[in-house]
Amino acid sequence: MSRKQTTAPDIQILDNDIWAERVPHPEFAVLRARAPVAWFDEPDGNSGFWAITRLDNLVEVHRDHRTFSSQVGGTELEELEKDPEAREARRTMLETDPPEHTRIRKLVSRNFTRGAIEKWESTARALIAENMDEALLDHRVDFVETVARKFPIQMISKLLGVPDQDAEQLFHWADAVVYHNDPDFSELLYDKEDTEPYRLLPFRSPSSLKVFEYAQKLANERAKRPEADVVSILAASEELTPSEFQTFFLLLVIAGNETTRHSLSHGALALAKFPDQLDRLREEPDLMGAATEEILRWASPQIHFRRTAVCDTELAGVPISAGDKVVMWYISANYDERAFADPFTLDLSRNPNPHVTFGGGGPHICLGAWMARLEVRVFLEEVVRRIRRIQLDGEPERIRSNFINGLKHLPLTLEPL
Numbered sequence: 001m002s003r004k005q006t007t008a009p010d011i012q013i014l015d016n017d018i019w020a021e022r023v024p025h026p027e028f029a030v031l032r033a034r035a036p037v038a039w040f041d042e043p044d045g046n047s048g049f050w051a052i053t054r055l056d057n058l059v060e061v062h063r064d065h066r067t068f069s070s071q072v073g074g075t076e077l078e079e080l081e082k083d084p085e086a087r088e089a090r091r092t093m094l095e096t097d098p099p100e101h102t103r104i105r106k107l108v109s110r111n112f113t114r115g116a117i118e119k120w121e122s123t124a125r126a127l128i129a130e131n132m133d134e135a136l137l138d139h140r141v142d143f144v145e146t147v148a149r150k151f152p153i154q155m156i157s158k159l160l161g162v163p164d165q166d167a168e169q170l171f172h173w174a175d176a177v178v179y180h181n182d183p184d185f186s187e188l189l190y191d192k193e194d195t196e197p198y199r200l201l202p203f204r205s206p207s208s209l210k211v212f213e214y215a216q217k218l219a220n221e222r223a224k225r226p227e228a229d230v231v232s233i234l235a236a237s238e239e240l241t242p243s244e245f246q247t248f249f250l251l252l253v254i255a256g257n258e259t260t261r262h263s264l265s266h267g268a269l270a271l272a273k274f275p276d277q278l279d280r281l282r283e284e285p286d287l288m289g290a291a292t293e294e295i296l297r298w299a300s301p302q303i304h305f306r307r308t309a310v311c312d313t314e315l316a317g318v319p320i321s322a323g324d325k326v327v328m329w330y331i332s333a334n335y336d337e338r339a340f341a342d343p344f345t346l347d348l349s350r351n352p353n354p355h356v357t358f359g360g361g362g363p364h365i366c367l368g369a370w371m372a373r374l375e376v377r378v379f380l381e382e383v384v385r386r387i388r389r390i391q392l393d394g395e396p397e398r399i400r401s402n403f404i405n406g407l408k409h410l411p412l413t414l415e416p417l
């Protein structure tokens with residue numbers, strides 16, 4: 001039994017089987033209205049957590065890294081504070097507090113600024129155009145396979161320096177790591193099987209080892225013959241041990257493709273559901289910037305991240321004790337009716353749009369935000385140029401995950417212009 005009383009006893013937001021079916025939006029709406037800082041008990045000896053579901057509270061937690069640590073217990077629900085050896089073995093910049101965090105992030109941050117990313121625009125446009133033309137050859141497509149999965153992988157591979165011929169295998173392993181609760185991706189199910197032998201590996205996934213091995217091989221090559229890519233920078237850095245380099249590489253591989261993938265697939269699905277918005281974007285191309293932000297809000301690919309309170313504090317009048325887990329539900333905050341008028345209607349002209357898709361500010365704000373924005377924007381621009389109508393052609397299939405809001409299959413019919 002937990003030391004606190006569950007605030008929302010009938011509400012289920014953790015169950016991976018629910019997420020495989022749908023986003024529990026009605027449940028989040030109840031929480032935002034009645035218990036915006038709600039205590040949830042957890043099974044299997046875990047200590048439970050505070051669920052933060054309103055946008056303003058989420059931003060408060062994000063910005064106050066001194067009170068809400070990413071390092072003490074990590075950013076996932078798994079309680080790494082109980083296993084310091086695993087916590088240290090798996091720690092990346094994501095699970096590091098300032099000032100050390102600042103030092104690590106600086107190793108690559110100049111490659112991800114708005115200016116640096118803008119230089120990739122013509123590459124991005126050529127790739128998305130090629131993928132879309134291929135999709136249009138056969139008007140009925142699984143949009144995830146033909147476009148949404150391919151394009152972000154191609155982009156992050158180029159930035160990192162992963163050769164084209166290696167990408168499919170590498171990202172197949174990366175999918176297995178992050179979708180460790182879905183049997184279509186992972187051989188070992190984190191929420192059902194004994195993953196204790198893999199506790200030192202990210203997401204307790206044995207596939208992490210395959211990515212590490214690959215990363216080290218690539219780094220050894222780049223150390224001998226550096227190129228203008230991120231792996232060459234990391235390989236030349238004296239600040240990272242081999243193991244720190246390998247976890248850094250895995251972070252970039254996962255963060256750099258999985259979430260953007262689902263922005264594109266949820267974006268295409270949204271345009272199928274709101275055809276008037278696609279027409280409007282074609283007629284008013286000046287809306288492209290606002291449309292990009294709205295698709296990012298709508299998609300909310302990252303479902304949650306976690307912090308740990310390092311001292312007694314309070315949030316929205318609720319006392320929080322030192323050591324408590326605090327979980328920020330981005331997907332709820334992005335549909336918070338206090339922050340967005342009519343949040344369940346796609347409005348490509350929404351402005352302002354204070355979405356928290358990339359986090360709520362503070363030191364961990366998404367490193368790849370400009371890259372994701374570029375990919376979503378060129379995608380929308382090329383859709384508008386080529387496609388009159390997008391229609392749903394079967395049931396979308398969701399990934400079994402309470403961590404990433406993803407689609408594994410999205411059958412669509414694309415009607416060309």
Ligand code: HEM
Pocket residue numbers: 070075093094095105251252255256257259260263296300301302305306330356357358359363364365366367368369371372
């Ligand atoms: C729509 C796509 C994306 C979404 C929804 C997303 C979401 C997020 C969120 C919510 C965080 C904050 C984590 C925290 O505060 O604990 C984050 C951090 C991060 N993201 Fe993204 N991301 C996206 C695209 C990318 C891309 C393309 C990259 C490319 C490498 C990337 C790399 C990272 C990294 C390295 C961090 C850790 C930053 C730090 O700890 O300082 N992300 N992302």
